[in-house]
Amino acid sequence: DAGVTQSPTHLIKTRGQQVTLRCSPKSGHDTVSWYQQALGQGPQFIFQYYEEEERQRGNFPDRFSGHQFPNYSSELNVNALLLGDSALYLCASSPSLGLAGPSPKTQYFGPGTRLLVL
Amino acid sequence: GQQVMQIPQYQHVQEGEDFTTYCNSSTTLSNIQWYKQRPGGHPVFLIQLVKSGEVKKQKRLTFQFGEAKKNSSLHITATQTTDVGTYFCARNSGGSNYKLTFGKGTLLTVNP
Numbered sequence: 495d496a497g498v499t500q501s502p503t504h505l506i507k508t509r510g511q512q513v514t515l516r517c518s519p520k521s522g523h524d525t526v527s528w529y530q531q532a533l534g535q536g537p538q539f540i541f542q543y544y545e546e547e548e549r550q551r552g553n554f555p556d557r558f559s560g561h562q563f564p565n566y567s568s569e570l571n572v573n574a575l576l577l578g579d580s581a582l583y584l585c586a587s588s589p590s591l592g593l594a595g596p597s598p599k600t601q602y603f604g605p606g607t608r609l610l611v612l
Numbered sequence: 613g614q615q616v617m618q619i620p621q622y623q624h625v626q627e628g629e630d631f632t633t634y635c636n637s638s639t640t641l642s643n644i645q646w647y648k649q650r651p652g653g654h655p656v657f658l659i660q661l662v663k664s665g666e667v668k669k670q671k672r673l674t675f676q677f678g679e680a681k682k683n684s685s686l687h688i689t690a691t692q693t694t695d696v697g698t699y700f701c702a703r704n705s706g707g708s709n710y711k712l713t714f715g716k717g718t719l720l721t722v723n724p
Contacts (some may be wrong), residue, residue, distance in 0.1 A: 537655065605654050
């Protein structure tokens with residue numbers, strides 16, 4: 495059973511460019527959240543997708559957008575990259591909201607994509 | 613926002629010494645989660661505490677949730693070099709939202 499996978503592992507872009515990061519959730523999980531982790535900081539919530547819709551959003555500008563596909567995989571897009579967007583981007587998946595059981599449920603993080611903006 | 617504060621920011625210990633990191637909130641927490649992130653790695657879930665006064669143990673790790681549900685701690689007994697990493701507490705927004713708000717973490721280094 496594969497865990498959460500992300501691609502690419504590393505990426506170098508220049509200011510003004512656009513980037514797309516990808517995430518495949520753990521098997522059986524249908525909720526995907528994206529986090530940005532700057533160096534030396536804790537992860538910060540960007541947004542969350544469930545049933546192909548954005549359910550929650552953190553304090554990030556509209557340059558950050560996302561998508562969830564019918565197979566529950568997700569993409570994070572960042573437009574007009576800034577130097578400050580350099581960070582580790584983490585995807586986390588969670589079990590189905592529709593399942594019975596204790597709440598809240600555990601999130602499983604992927605290995606992340608390290609983005610460097612020059 | 614509903615922040616969680618972690619102290620200390622850094623802790624360096626000799627192997628075999630104990631280590632404790634604290635997580636505090638100004639508001640009542642519905643639950644608290646703890647994660648470990650090794651250098652160059654990603655956060656790995658350790659435990660979730662939900663009940664007031666809850667204490668959970670994982671081998672040398674002891675996790676506590678305060679009676680008022682406003683603070684939590686992680687204590688490691690007899691640290692080992694494999695304990696090196698950053699320990700984060702994170703509050704969940706409650707229910708099944710899965711939105712985590714992380715503290716800034718405590719970086720633990722262990723001198724062999």
